[in-house]
Amino acid sequence: MPKDQGIGASTKRREDVRFLTGKGRYTDDINLRGQTHCVFVRSQVAHGRINAIDTSAAEAMPGVIKVFTSADFAGKGGVPCGWQIHDKQGNPMLEPKHPILAEGKARYVGDAIAAVIAETLEQARDAAEAVVIDIEELPAVVDMKAAVAGGALVHDEVGSNLCYDWGFIEDNKGAVDAAIKSAHHVTTLELVNNRLIPNAMEPRAAIGDYNSASDDYTLYTTSQNPHVIRLLMGAFVLGIPEHKLRVIAPDVGGGFGSKIFHYVEEAFVTHAAKVVGRPVKWTAQRSESFMTDAHGRDHVTKIELALDKDGHFLAIRTETYANMGAYLSTFASSVPTYLHGTLMAGNYKTPHIYVNVKAVFTNTVPVDAYRGAGRPEATFQLERVIDKAAREMGIDPIEIRRRNFVQPNEFPYQTPVAVAYDTGNYQATMDKLVQIADIAGFEGRRAESAKKGLLRGLGVNCYIEACGIAPSNLVGQLGARAGLYESATVRVNATGGIVVMTGSHSHGQGHETTFPQVVAEMIGIPEAQVEIVHGDTANVPMGMGTYGSRSLAVGGSAIVRATNKIIAKAKKIAAHLMEASEGDIELKDGKFSVAGTDKSVDWGSVCLAAYVPHNYPLAELEPGLEETAFYDPSNFTYPAGAYACEVEVDPGTGKVTICSFAAADDFGNVINPMIVEGQVHGGLAQGIGQAMLEAAAYDANGQLLSGSYMDYAMPRADDVPFYMVDHSCQTPCTHNPLGVKGCGEAGAIGSPPAVVNAVIDALQRGGHKHVTHIDMPVSPVRVWSAMQG
Incomplete structure (x- = not known):
């Protein structure tokens, strides 16, 4: 029987209750007293010299409070890059300033040149149209x-x-x-x-607030790592001491990396709130997101x-x-x-x-x-x-890979490109793929497709990724300007409930479900007794956020460390209550017992004793039950897998249809199989989107041609098949306490080559031997053109 709680159980996501009932609280849902609204005036040319900005007409319009230009940010820093690279000769990379509002030149379509703050959003939009910018268009460069x-x-x-x-x-x-x-x-x-546009469900948004009585700033923002925003914006852009700057990232509707970064809009609303003396709110329109969210x-x-x-x-x-x-x-x-x-x-x-x-x-x-x-x-x-x-x-694609795999007995394996894989079994994931994808039955399916006049192809590939980005000492040597540890505070209250404050941030990963599974398993209490707090720099010790499939491998490991400290102290209290040696105390199913006896005390009684210390070893322990831990991993984790895709190609039109997709992944130990499967499904959809549909396109003048859903093709339900997903080939990570490896990015990493390999296979089998590669997206016109030679 499957487990119904703890590590390994497919516990339903508790956060979905509020998301599916419309009770989530996103940045745009927040409205502060006295709030104003901001609209940015953005460059309509890709490259232009700004000769003059006339804001007089806009400033005279109803409801307008102030119009900002770069002059209002004199003395402020530019938005910094968090990683310095040195070239082949050891010279540091070129690092031009990224101003909050364009200084002297606009450098891409969408570059913010001015910003209007008004009483209402409609008034701000109207006034933004009245800002007159004298800009001399310069030749743009798009091709690298x-x-x-x-x-x-x-x-x-x-x-x-x-x-x-x-x-x-x-x-x-x-x-x-x-x-x-x-x-x-x-x-x-x-x-x-191909260049991609992230397209999270929730567009970016930011609200700046300033309290003149305490000289404190608050930023609400759609961010994957609020602590990093606080650090970068406070120290390098606005010059605000960290203890005077609070960053809150509430519910965030997807990120996929695009909400890791510190954007100019966040710095703008924070600074502007102090200047105008009122909260300043900005929410991106979807078309604005297309040309301001970082592309991939x-x-x-x-x-x-x-x-x-x-x-x-x-x-x-x-x-x-x-x-x-x-x-x-x-x-x-x-x-x-x-x-x-x-x-x-x-x-x-x-x-x-x-x-x-x-x-x-x-x-x-x-x-x-x-x-x-x-x-x-x-x-x-x-x-x-x-x-x-x-x-x-003339070698079978699966066989050539098998011949070159790192073998199970060769781990740990030092690669020639610096990283060392701690564990894995690539033969096992390939064996599982061959089974679940029914590779043996492919020729029969190809014959059926041929009867319909369609070309069927099979694409196979493997992947490995380095995730749980760390350790700090290594990435520091490589140019990272921040540590990549994670923190957690575990606070136990007097009745046994637990609040876990984590520096990780959830924007769809299911942290509010999986983190309690880990803590509940360790102590032996119901998951419902564990609450997760994240996304607020005032409530959580320094954290590095969520990206790079690091939530459990790094954030979860910090939680394990803090929980272990809690258990160690609780055992001391239990030993005192039962007049036993601490070394004889065992914890199982939420109960402390003395080994070899029938003496026991439950979790709640120990917690109460910690806060009502009538019978308590005060000479040894201070009251209370709260611990903090930081975890800085010793290595990356290395999820790996093997993927197979089958497609049908219509030779008359070049249209590609994905018939089936199988994914065999090794994620190490799995905390919640249902959530892992969902993460893989999402990643596969994004990878298939890149392979078949998505591409950001610019013309020679730097105009974004794919600036809306009319021109940028996102995958729909009928573009993807039902997936066959397996994660039973588990080689636990050897250097984190949970043995986990990370799963959030795997599908997006492994799927694009599987799709393209399948298309090329279909064409080759169909007699088009001259077609050896087609660039993504493998759209009908590209496939048809390749077939014509």
Whole structure:
């Protein structure tokens, strides 16, 4: 019988009660007394010199309180980048200022130039239309290679559009070049990882408030990590001491990475609230989100894979152009480097690997982490070139992968790209995939498709990701400007109820359900006795938020540490109450007992004794039952898996239909199987969306052509199949107390190459041998055009 509580149980998500009944509390639901409304005046050109801004007409309009321009932020800092990269020569990256409101030039369509604050939103919108901007349009640069080759400068003051030219690991380059030169076979592939727009259900929003009596600031914002916003905005932008700045991120309707970052709108409303003496509220319109939320991906790559005569991998060499957009967003510089280059070994034993990345400024929306962040880009390159190599060498795609897997007895495995995998079993996940995807029955299904005049293809690939981003000492050496630990405070009240305050933030992951499962399991009490508090810097010790599949691996481990401290103190109290030795006390099912006797005391009685210390070892312990712990992991965690996709292609139109999709994942120990399955489903939908439908497109002048749902194709229910998902192949993580690995990004990492591999397989089997690659999205026009040669 399945468990109904604790670790391993598919407990229903308790937070869904309020979400499904319309009782969630999002930033836009908050309305403060005396609140004003903000509308930004944004650049309509991708690159332009701002000669003058006339705000007089707008300021004279009804309800207008103030119109801000960059002059109102003189002396304030720019929004900082949180990760400094050094190039191949050891020089720091170019890091131009990202002002709150554009100074001197606008650098992308959507760049905020001015902002209107008025009594009502309608009045602010009307006044924003009346702001007159004299802007001299300049040539825009959108193409990355053109930007590096001498295109228009995005930032005149830094003198180049090349943010950095990064080589990893530089000492590997000679050995890689030699291996490729002498290899039996080299497969080369040039590909594009298409730019994506995140499109969370809830658009970004922010409310700034200032209390003149206490000189305190409060920011309400749609953020995945409120503590980091407080740190960056307070210390580097506005100069507000942290103890005077409170950041609250209430319910957040999805993020996928796009709400990790500190955005200019957050700094603006916080500063403006003090200037106007009233709360200032801004909520993005959907069209505004398209051109202001950080975009994802946008890489152009050439990858070479060298093999011996038996199909064993010898070396990998890549050269990537990575689009930074107009400014460096918070984690932008780390995504194509240390979150990408370190994963180029994949699941395989490749002796020599060299990764080169050129990060480029262009007149486009800033690009940053999007679900998977660097790992999908690495996986797509690797798994596409492996599939192409298998065809060129006449080796079955599954077999070529099996030949090169890191074997179970080879863990821990040190890769040639810095990271060391602690555990895994890639053969097992592939075996499970072959079973659940019914690979043996594919030829029969292909024959049935052929009867309908359709080409059927099978795409298989593997993935691995490094998540639970850490440890701090390592990422610090790599350029991170913050620690990547997590914190938790566990507070037990006198009647045995528990409040857990975590630095992790939930925006769809189910923390309010899974974290209580962990604590309830450890103590042996009902999950209903455990409450989770997050998202408020005033109530939670310093935390690093949620991204990189770190919630349980890092945040959950901090909770385990704090709970262990609680249990240790509670055992001392129980020992005193039962006049026994502390070493003889056992805790099981919410009851403390003396080993080998029938003496026991329940959890509630011990908690009451902690707060009503009539019979209490005061000489040894202070009253109360509350503990705080910080957890800084010693390594990343490494989820891995194998995916299979089957498609049908209509040769007359190029239309691709996904018939089935199977995912076999190794997430280590699983806390809540139902939530894990849901996370995988969501990731698969986003990966399929990238592979088949989604692409942010700019014209040569830097105008966003896909700036609404009319032009940006999001996956719908009929675009995705029912999934076959399995996570029974569990190799627990060896270095965190829960043995968990992270699951939130896996589906988005592993699915794009599976889809494209399947499409190429369908065309190859259908006689179109000349088609060896199609860039994402594999839209009907692209597929049909490729078939025509």
